Every structure is written in structure tokens, then in C-alpha cells.
Amino acid sequence: MQLAEEIRNIGIEEFDYHLPEERIAKYPLAQRDQSKLLISKDGQIVDAKFTDISKYLPSDSLLVFNNTKVIRARLHFKKTTGAKIEIFCLDPVEPIDYALAFASTKSCSWKCIVGNLKKWKDGPLIKEVTLNNESILVQAHLVEREGKSVTVRFTWDGDHSFSEVMETGGIIPIPPYLNRESEQSDTERYQTVYSKIKGSVAAPTAGLHFTDKVFETFKSKNIERAELTLHVGAGTFQPVKSETIEGHEMHTEHILVDQAFIETLISKIDQVIAVGTTSIRTLESLYWMGIKILQSPEISMSELLVNQWDPYLAEITIPAKESLSALLNYMKENGLPHISSATQIIILPGYQFRIISGMITNFHQPQSTLLLLISAFLGDHWKTIYKHALEQDYRFLSYGDSNLYLKE
Secondary structure, three states, X not given: XXXXXXXXXXXXXXXXXXXXXXXXXXXXXXXXXXXXXXXXXOOEEEEEEHHHHHHHOOOOOEEEEEOEEEOOOEEEEEOOOOOEEEEEEEEEEEXXXXXXXXXXXXXXXXXXXXXXHHHOOOXXXXXXXXXXXXXXXXXXXXXXXXXXXXXXXXXXXXXXXXXXXXXXXXXXXXXXXXXXXXXXXXXXXXXXXXXXXXXXXXXXXXXXXXXXXXXXXXXXXXXXXXXXXXXXXXXXXXXXXXXEXXXXXXXXXXXXXXXXXXXXXXXXXXXXXXXXXXXXXXXXHHHHHHHHHHHOOOOOHHHHOEOOOHHHOOOOOOOHHHHHHHHXXXXXXXXXXXXXXXXXOOOOOOOOXXXXXXXXXXXXXXXXXXXXXXXXXXXXXXXXXHHHHHXXXXXXXXXXXXXXXXXX
């Protein structure tokens, strides 16, 4: 419990560094896999090209990717008066399942952030989109205001799905720190080449560097790939505004994994390298779900949600294989082909990683929960790495260069 108290009192100012505006990569490189790659192992730093990443990955590794797909979540509407209002879709409300929400026809409701909300006092907003040469009228109805977000019900003509409405009438939501509008090139480049499951409003950017050519290089070292799904929320960009981390509330993100994935994870438990912080948060959350099952075998799936401080409430020494086996058995006994849950986990210095032996990630914003996660893995060595990267002209943030961190 003393450790938990120390962790809660971590000061965010310890995780600051000067990031000049010109070092933020505003656009992707012409070719995905031509970014720089910084490798850190045993306290040593090596500079390389991303195309050579397999040279530095341990043989027989299991690389875990987040296959979520970024949706065109920004929708521009007009009031009958002509005022423009942007609706940013965050999470489905009715139906609450992502797949069902995207497949909905006629109507669905979403939790949203609305730009220019003060001008939307009553009445529906209107947007016209063209689907299969047919003009479709889309309306947005304000259902409920809740803090900074609102619930919006969308209705539209015809038998088209909401997925089609978004694909035709929406815009890809690029990160706010790029300080520019989305462009056509972002439609392709702000997606990983392996993205499949729609639901994110931000890309798992560590995966943006991978290409089929890079995947081909894995074969000579018997490197395997596995995929999970975590839908990245807008909260990933939320800065820590409190002086200590205790005052920061982590956002909740939705997880989907199947039995085959858990089986693969168990078989390669000492060789797991996560691609991106979203994969890390999912993998570590699976461990804590297994712990919940071991502690309460009759637990419902809705109770498997990993809360922000769950990993710090008690000393747990149960091995990862045992926890994951409990999760797998729970799925089999309850006839669950998938675990569909959520996580609010926050990974901070002092956290003991249970699943991963390494990570591939980008460079992160100062005073962000993502930088805190990196520090949990690297210790203060992150400062040396970031100093080196700034001196060696690495590109930072979502469209920036890549890092490979391996356990000593």
C-alpha cells in the first residue's frame, strides 16, 4: 500500500522536456518504413532505419499489434440558420456495441464532443451526403448534455448503414497537436496497413511504420504476429493537468480479444513485444482480468473492466501464465469466443510489467500518460533517449520516428 501511495503522488513536472514545434512531424514520410528507428537495450542506444527492425528483434518473438481502424469520426453539420457545427463521435450509446452501431440503419446514438455547441440550443442539425449516387439527408438530434460531452442521435434516409454515412460524410480526426486540418492523404496514412476493426478516433501510431516488406523480413528470425483490438479514444490526447498523477482520471477504452489470441500469448509469454502503448495497455489489462477471475470465479464479464488503480491496490505475485490461463478457462467455461471488455488502466513508474518483454513505440508528448508509461519501462533512461533523439533530428509524435525498447 505504501507503493500505491508513492505512485499516486508522482509529480507530473518530472516528466517534462522541451519539444520544439519544428520537431513535431506534421506529415508522414513518403514511405512508411523509411522512418528512423532508435533501439535501446542494456542502457545502450543504437540509431537505425525502420526497414532493419527485424535485425534487432529477438528470434522467435511474438509481436502483438492493435488492429483497430480509425473511423471518420468528425461530421460537419449546418443549422437551418447556416451556422456550422462539428460533431466528433466518440463512443456508441444505442446500440452500445461498435459493430452493431456501424451496421445500424435509419438511426443510432453516440457520445460526442460538439464544436460550437453554444449555437446548438434546439432543433436538429442537417447534413446532405451522397451514397451510391443517391442524396441522403442526415440529421443530428441533441439528446442529452453530460459534462463536456453530449449524446447525439443520428437519423438518415434509406437503408444505408451508419458506417456508410460516416465513410461518405465524415473526416478522419488527426491529432490536435498537428495544428492543421485533415487532408486526403491522412485518409490512408493515418491507418495501419493491418487495420481491420472500426472504432478508433486516433490511430495506434506505433504501427504506422510497418509494411508488407517489413513483415517479410520476420520470416528469417521466426518472428510471429498476433492481433488484438483496443479502440483508441480521444482521451489518449488528454494532458495531465493535475500536479500529481492522483488527480488525473484515465479515459476508458474498449478491448476485444479471442481465445486463439490468449492461447498464443500463453505459449509465447516470455517473448512478447508490444507494438504501441495501446497494445501494452491491453496486454497488461488481460493479466488483471485473469487476477479478477482467480479472486472471484463467478465474476460477470461486465465486472472484468480494469479500473485505473486496480494494479496498485494489493501486492500480486501470481505468474502471467497462471492469470492468462484463468482468463482462457473462463472464456471456455462460459462459451465466450471473445472477451469484450474495457480498461482504464494507468501504467506509471513503479508498475511491474507482467506480459511484455519489449515495446515498439513513437516519441510522446511531454507530461503525458504515454510518457509515464515509457518511464515505467525504462526508468529515468527515457530522458537520455529523448535528449539523444532531439540532438539527432528524430521526428516526434504520431507521424514521427520509431523506437524499439527491449528489457535488459
